[in-house]
Amino acid sequence: MKLALGLLLGGLIWAETHGAVAIKDARIVTVSGEELAKGTVVMRDGVITEVGASLSVPADAWVIDGAGLTVYPGFIDALSSWGIPTAATPRGGANQTAGAATATPEPRARGPEDRPQTYSFERAADLVSPTDTRLEAARAAGFTSAATYPTRGIFQGLGAMIDLAGERGRDMVVAQPLGQQISFRQGGFGRTGFPGSLMGNISYVRQLFLDLDQYEQAKQIYASNPAAGPRLEYDHALEGLAESPRVLLPAEESQQIDRMLKFAPELKKPFILYGLHEAYERIDELKEAKTPLLVSLKWPEKPKEEDPSEVASFRELTMRDKAPSVPGLLAKAGVRFAFYTDGVESAADLKKDLKKAVDAGLPRADAIRALTLNAAEIYGVADRLGSIDKGKIANLVVMKGEAFDEKTTVEYVFVDGQQFQPSKESQKEPAASGRKGNAPAEEIK
Amino acid sequence: MRQANWAPTLCALVLSSTAPAQTILIRNATVMTVTKGTIQNGSVLIQNGKVSAVGKNVSAPADATVVDAAGKFLTPGIIDCHSHTAVEGSVNEGTVSDSSMVNIKDVINPTDINIYRALAGGLTVSNVLHGSANAIGGQTIVVKLRWGKTAQEMLFEGATPGIKFALGENPKRQGYPAQGFFNQGPAPERRYPGTRLGVEEVIRQCFQEAKIYQAGWQTYNEKVARGEHPIPPRKDLRLEPLVEVLEGKRYVHAHCYRSDEILMLLRVADEMGFKIRTLQHVLEGYKVAKEIAAHGAGASTFSDWWSYKAEAYDATPYNAAIMMKKGVLVSLNSDSDELQRHLNLEAAKTMRYGGLSEDEALAMVTINPAKQLGIDDKVGSIEVGKSADLVLFDQDPLSNFSKAQKVWIDGHEYFDREKDIETRPEFERKKKALEDKEAAAEPAGKRKSGAAASDSPAAPIAEERR
Numbered sequence: 006m007k008l009a010l011g012l013l014l015g016g017l018i019w020a021e022t023h024g025a026v027a028i029k030d031a032r033i034v035t036v037s038g039e040e041l042a043k044g045t046v047v048m049r050d051g052v053i054t055e056v057g058a059s060l061s062v063p064a065d066a067w068v069i070d071g072a073g074l075t076v077y078p079g080f081i082d083a084l085s086s087w088g089i090p091t092a093a094t095p096r097g098g099a100n101q102t103a104g105a106a107t108a109t110p111e112p113r114a115r116g117p118e119d120r121p122q123t124y125s126f127e128r129a130a131d132l133v134s135p136t137d138t139r140l141e142a143a144r145a146a147g148f149t150s151a152a153t154y155p156t157r158g159i160f161q162g163l164g165a166m167i168d169l170a171g172e173r174g175r176d177m178v179v180a181q182p183l184g185q186q187i188s189f190r191q192g193g194f195g196r197t198g199f200p201g202s203l204m205g206n207i208s209y210v211r212q213l214f215l216d217l218d219q220y221e222q223a224k225q226i227y228a229s230n231p232a233a234g235p236r237l238e239y240d241h242a243l244e245g246l247a248e249s250p251r252v253l254l255p256a257e258e259s260q261q262i263d264r265m266l267k268f269a270p271e272l273k274k275p276f277i278l279y280g281l282h283e284a285y286e287r288i289d290e291l292k293e294a295k296t297p298l299l300v301s302l303k304w305p306e307k308p309k310e311e312d313p314s315e316v317a318s319f320r321e322l323t324m325r326d327k328a329p330s331v332p333g334l335l336a337k338a339g340v341r342f343a344f345y346t347d348g349v350e351s352a353a354d355l356k357k358d359l360k361k362a363v364d365a366g367l368p369r370a371d372a373i374r375a376l377t378l379n380a381a382e383i384y385g386v387a388d389r390l391g392s393i394d395k396g397k398i399a400n401l402v403v404m405k406g407e408a409f410d411e412k413t414t415v416e417y418v419f420v421d422g423q424q425f426q427p428s429k430e431s432q433k434e435p436a437a438s439g440r441k442g443n444a445p446a447e448e449i450k
Numbered sequence: 451m452r453q454a455n456w457a458p459t460l461c462a463l464v465l466s467s468t469a470p471a472q473t474i475l476i477r478n479a480t481v482m483t484v485t486k487g488t489i490q491n492g493s494v495l496i497q498n499g500k501v502s503a504v505g506k507n508v509s510a511p512a513d514a515t516v517v518d519a520a521g522k523f524l525t526p527g528i529i530d531c532h533s534h535t536a537v538e539g540s541v542n543e544g545t546v547s548d549s550s551m552v553n554i555k556d557v558i559n560p561t562d563i564n565i566y567r568a569l570a571g572g573l574t575v576s577n578v579l580h581g582s583a584n585a586i587g588g589q590t591i592v593v594k595l596r597w598g599k600t601a602q603e604m605l606f607e608g609a610t611p612g613i614k615f616a617l618g619e620n621p622k623r624q625g626y627p628a629q630g631f632f633n634q635g636p637a638p639e640r641r642y643p644g645t646r647l648g649v650e651e652v653i654r655q656c657f658q659e660a661k662i663y664q665a666g667w668q669t670y671n672e673k674v675a676r677g678e679h680p681i682p683p684r685k686d687l688r689l690e691p692l693v694e695v696l697e698g699k700r701y702v703h704a705h706c707y708r709s710d711e712i713l714m715l716l717r718v719a720d721e722m723g724f725k726i727r728t729l730q731h732v733l734e735g736y737k738v739a740k741e742i743a744a745h746g747a748g749a750s751t752f753s754d755w756w757s758y759k760a761e762a763y764d765a766t767p768y769n770a771a772i773m774m775k776k777g778v779l780v781s782l783n784s785d786s787d788e789l790q791r792h793l794n795l796e797a798a799k800t801m802r803y804g805g806l807s808e809d810e811a812l813a814m815v816t817i818n819p820a821k822q823l824g825i826d827d828k829v830g831s832i833e834v835g836k837s838a839d840l841v842l843f844d845q846d847p848l849s850n851f852s853k854a855q856k857v858w859i860d861g862h863e864y865f866d867r868e869k870d871i872e873t874r875p876e877f878e879r880k881k882k883a884l885e886d887k888e889a890a891a892e893p894a895g896k897r898k899s900g901a902a903a904s905d906s907p908a909a910p911i912a913e914e915r916r
Contacts, residue, residue: 113639203539204552215685223681263600322884
């Protein structure tokens with residue numbers, strides 16, 4: 006009964022729509038250009054219609070007095086499962102080792118020909134729904150968009166850039182397909198069959214791309230002379246792969262970064278590395294590679310329930326200490342990177358994790374850029390997202406105070422011009438439960 | 451990552467310089483060249499990463515760094531023909547009976563602390579193998595233990611790559627289908643084969659497939675040469691390395707124990723038209739040494755390890771010596787992160803069991819494995835023109851009491867016992883500083899929960915910080 010009511014209300018937890026909204030006399034961090042110490046931004050029908058220092062506010066606009074407020078472009082989670090309700094369970098990071106936990110057990114794969122753990126064809130755009138309970142906390146942290154990917158398998162499927170609100174799933178999709186996320190799945194004691202090892206995963210990824218090469222050649226040759234035959238089999242897995250404009254590869258530790266930088270060119274597609282917690286060992290190589298990077302915000306920490314007999318190695322301790330310095334080092338080296346939340350969900354934790362990067366040497370402007378325009382550029386959607394410019398989607402976050410400061414609060418969030426007002430409680434650290442507490446609902450305005 | 455309590459990362463940074471190799475003169479040493487006898491009060495000159503002079507009287511350029519090795523013993527770098535060190539993830543792709551599509555080269559982890567520990571025992575080259583879970587295992591690679599370098603930089607330049615085969619108990623375990631193993635639910639589907647007969651059949655079958663595959667590509671290439679535009683065959687990562695074996699471009703390193711299956715493999719190889727480069731473990735090799743020698747296979751065995759499973763019962767520590775005397779090229783290997791640190795002592799056991807000479811014993815872990823791996827033109831002995839892969843022992847390396855003092859690879863110093871010991875306090879201090887910093891940074895809320903945990907007698911917080 007309660008659930009039914011909740012679902013019913015789900016449609017109503019929806020912000021007000023105005024003809025036009027103007028945020029007046031606020032500090033505006035456009036990201037793409039000069040920051041306006043005192044400016045106005047106007048939006049209508051989900052689009053930013055004007056931004057500038059001295060604007061006349063349209064007569065029909067609802068006006069927010071921006072005095073004392075700062076307007077940023079809405080934040081983008083550059084590798085996410087937000088919006089996919091079935092993915093709302095904790096999600097592994099770049100170091101994921103669990104065997105595929107699929108809903109229906111699949112027959113044991115006997116080799117690459119069985120296309121094991123391959124969901125390259127699955128589309129995030131088909132799976133997203135505003136019913137994902139995590140969206141509210143995401144917005145409370147200032148996030149308005151996410152590059153979201155399906156979560157199962159080695160080839161996880163085609164990502165979509167989504168806005169973190171909408172009446173229906175299809176309203177949320179901004180652009181797709183973004184790319185193909187690859188995870189290495191080890192363990193499971195061979196229960197799911199091939200591949201069970203890291204080298205098996207790598208070999209399989211290599212084989213599938215070789216198969217794609219052959220598939221595309223074969224298609225072309227067949228089409229030029231069908232009479233010569235043979236007619237080709239349709240390969241679902243390869244079709245999904247063919248559609249991927251880029252590949253996302255996991256690279257957490259220094260040797261993994263090095264390995265993927267060497268491996269990725271074999272795949273003959275643009276690639277992105279994600280993870281990067283030990284990238285402080287590989288800054289020069291990453292700079293040279295000129296490939297975009299996604300840095301996980303789930304900084305390595307001392308395990309909560311550590312076996313007392315386990316003593317952290319020097320390397321582990323170093324990584325826990327230095328991982329948050331990676332974004333600063335990348336910014337300094339001029340390497341383009343964006344952030345991804347990597348399963349960190351509460352607004353308070355996200356804020357804390359971002360602050361760690363800033364405290365470890367990431368200039369604030371670079372932090373904002375990484376959270377906004379960098380992510381949009383990496384995915385080729387900077388024409389519609391990532392900065393406060395005329396014509397871009399009206400995704401904004403309005404804060405009282407400077408982003409990443411402890412006392413700063415998110416006052417308003419606009420997604421597609423729709424206004425949300427996160428409650429103060431949703432931005433505080435949940436009292437007892439530590440991480441992953443349920444944030445209280447945002448206020449409806 | 452969670453293995454090194456004392457991890458000399460700092461030393462690595464100090465020792466593995468990228469500077470060009472120095473000119474070094476090591477003098478007054480007992481130089482055990484292995485192939486050209488032992489020189490008392492001998493000298494070795496290292497230039498450009500290679501040995502440029504060996505002898506009693508070696509004149510060195512003025513800028514040479516001189517290492518006075520009075521009372522010490524200089525040997526070639528030790529070579530291990532069977533290692534699983536520096537493999538990230540599982541050493542087995544055990545889900546299939548032919549895992550030749552996987553490649554150890556893809557998962558070399560140059561940060562594995564066991565590399566450094568092996569260096570400390572004088573090891574300089576390893577044949578890094580896939581595990582023995584399947585009849586035909588993964589592709590293998592020879593590395594130099596260039597600690598501090600990248601995986602790519604560790605590869606032994608020009609060494610012929612290999613592939614692991616396995617006979618007997620391990621490959622017929624059907625993929626370890628134990629019911630409720632680690633309570634992971636129902637047992638997985640069993641994997642063929644379940645018998646030794648099946649192992650043989652898998653190998654033969656795979657090579658038949660490889661030949662068909664090879665022919666398919668030949669036909670395709672011929673058609674293309676005639677100007678036709680046929681659909682290309684699929685490039686099969688599983689069969690490619692088997693074709694390379696047939697073409698002699700890839701060595702087979704076959705894990706085996708029993709004499710009957712050793713003979714089986716040699717016959718299958720003859721029938722299919724390829725060579726077995728080395729038989730690994732080969733504990734019953736002494737029974738069929740003549741046949742092994744006739745095939746031209748090398749044997750890489752243990753010194754005196756056996757009886758750890760049924761197929762390892764009928765063994766003898768004289769195995770290496772017997773095979774050698776029957777004309778087989780024999781080496782001793784470690785198959786272990788621990789044993790690889792004192793392969794010189796493994797070699798010494800052949801003097802006790804089999805009466806080998808010092809040179810013959812040392813050859814078991816230097817020039818012989820080098821020959822087996824096809825790298826004996828570059829390493830394996832102290833000779834002019836070979837890589838300066840050298841170990842300085844404080845006493846006779848065939849003595850239990852010997853310790854490696856310095857290790858060079860390509861003329862670069864990669865291990866120095868004194869420097870290692872010197873840097874330890876500094877390392878411990880840095881580690882402690884990191885631990886303290888982490889403890890201090892824990893937010894109040896978490897500290898509270900930590901304090902609550904310390905109420906439990908099992909986990910006093912001070913001890914956790916250790």
